[in-house]
Amino acid sequence: MARYTEAVCRLCRREGEKLFLKGERCYTDKCSIARRAYAPGQHGQAKKKMSEYGIQLREKQKVRRFYGVLEGQFSEYFEMAARRKGITGENLLQILETRLDNVVYRLGLGTSRPESRQLVTHGHFTVNGKRVNIPSYLLKVGDVIALATKSRSSEKVKAISDITGGKVVPKWLEYDAENFTGKVAALPAREDIDLPIKEHLIVELYSK
Template sequence: MARYTGATCRLCRREGMKLNLKGDRCFTDKCAFSRRGYAPGQHGQSKKKMSNYGLQLREKQKAKRIYGILESQFRRYYDKADKLRGITGENLLKLLEVRLDNVVYRLGYGNSRQEARQLVTHGHFLVDGKKVDIPSYSLTANQVVSACPKSRATEKFKVFAENPKTLPNWLTANLEKFEGTVVSIPTREDIDVPVNETLIVELYSK
C-alpha cells in the first residue's frame, strides 16, 4: 500500500494553508506553518505570479494531501467520478468522503485522517459487522461502521468516545455502542474541505 512518508508539515507550507494533517498538533505552537508560513525550499519566500496551470495543480495537490492519497489512486477516483452522472468535481469529492478512513476520521476516531487510516489498517473497525482493514474501502448509504469489541476496551478508544466531534449531516453516531452510520451520500454542501474541485476537473480535462 503506497503512502507518503515525507515530512507532513512541509505539505501544509507548500499549499500555503493549514491542512490539519497532524490533528491537535496543528493548533499548538509546534505547528510548522504557524512558525514558517511560506513554501519550503530555497526559494520558498519568493513571490511568483501563479499561472492557470499552477492554480489547477495546487488544487489537485491540496485535495490529494488532505485525503492522504497518491497520484495514481487519485486519478482512478477522477476517472470513476467522470463516468458517474452529475458534476464530475462534486462526484470526485463524494467518492473521497465515503472512503472508510475518512468516515472513521469524521466519526471522531483519530485526530487526523492519517491516524484514522492507521487504525483501519490495524483492523480496529467493522463494517456491517465484518472486519475491514482497507482504508480506501468505499461505503454506501445505511452502512454501519463500528469499533471492534477488543478495541472498545482500550484507553485510546475511550478517549475518542469521551470527546465527540461535531458530525456532518450525512453521518450519525452512537457513542455507547462505538458505532456510526452513513445516513446518506454527502452533498457538496456537506463537504467542508477547502478545495475548488472545478480547477481539478479543468486540469485533468486537458
Template sequence: MARYIGAKCKQCRREGKKLFLKGERCYTAACAIERRPYAPGQHGQQKTKLSEYGLQLREKQKAKRIYGVLEGQFRTYFEKSDAQPGITGENLLRNLELRLDNVAYRLGLGRSRTEARQVVRHNLVTVNGKRVNIPSYQVKIGDVIEVKEDAKSFERFKQITEVTGSRIVPEWLEADIEALKGTVKAVPARDQIDTDIQETLIVELYSK
C-alpha cells in the same frame, strides 16, 4: 501500498495554508506554517505568481494531501467520478468522503485522517459486523462502521475520544461516540463537505 511518510507540516507550507493533517493538534500545537509562512526548500521564499495551470495543480495536490491519496489512485477517483452521472467535481469529493478511513475520521474514531487510516489498517474497524482493513473501501448508505468489540476497551480509543468527543459530525453520518460506532445515513451533498477544495480547478486540470 505506497504512502507519504514525510513531515506533514511541509505539506501545509507547500500549499500555503493549514491542511489540518494532524487533526485537532493543528488547532492547539505550534504550527510550522505560522513560524515559516513560505514553501519548504531552497527557493521557498521566492514570491512567484502562479499561472492558471499552477493554480489547478496546487488544488489537486492539496486535495491529495488532505485525503492521503497518491497520484495514481487520485486519477482513478477522477475517472470514476467523470463516468458517474452528475457534476464531476462534486462526484470526486463525494467519492473521497466515502472512503472508510475518512468516514472513520469524521465519526471521531481518529484524531486525524492519518490515525483513522491506521486504525483501519490495524484491523480494528468493522463494516456491518465484518472486519475491513482497506482504507479506500467505499462505504454505502446504511453501512454501520464500528470499532470491533474486543478493541473498544483499548487505552488508545479512550485517548482518541477525549479529543474527538466534541467534534461536529456531518449531517450525512450518525455517530455514537460512546459506543465507538456510526452509520452512513446518506450520500454527502456538496454543502455538507466542509473541505476547503475548489474542485472545479481539478476538473479543469484533468480536462486539458
C-alpha cells in the same frame, strides 16, 4: 505501495494552508503554518507567479494530501466521478468523503485522517459486522461502521475520545458514541464538505 513518509507539516507549508494531518497539534500554536507560513526550502519565501496550469495542479495536490490519496488512485477516482451522473467535481469529493478512513475521521474515531487510516489498517473497525482493514474501502448509504469490540477498552481509543469528544459529526453520518458505531445516512452533498477546495480547477486540469 509508495507513500509519503517525511514530515507531513512540510505538505501544509507547501500548500499554504492547514491540511490537518497532525490531529490535535494542528489546533495549537505548534502548527507549522502558524510559525512559518511559507513553502519549505531555501526559495520558499520567494514570491512566484503561478500559471493557470500551476494553479490547477496545486489544487489537485492539495486535495490528494487532504485525503492521503496517491496519484494513480486519485486518477481512478476522477474517472469514476466522470462516469457518474451529476457534476464531476462534486462526485469526486463525494467519493473521497465516503472512503472508510475518512468516515472514521469524520465520526471522531481518529484525530486525523492519517491516524484513522492507520487504525483501519490495523483492523480496529468493522463494516456491517465484518472486519475491514482497507482504508480506501468505499462506503454506501446504510453501511454501519463500528469499532471492534476488543479495541473499545484500549488506552489509544480512550485518548482519542478525550480529544474528539466534542466534535460535530456531519449530517450525512449518524453516530452512537456510547456504542462506538456510525452509519452512512446519506451521501454527502457539496455543502456538507467543509474543506477549502475548488474542485472545478481539478476538472479543468483533467480536461486538458
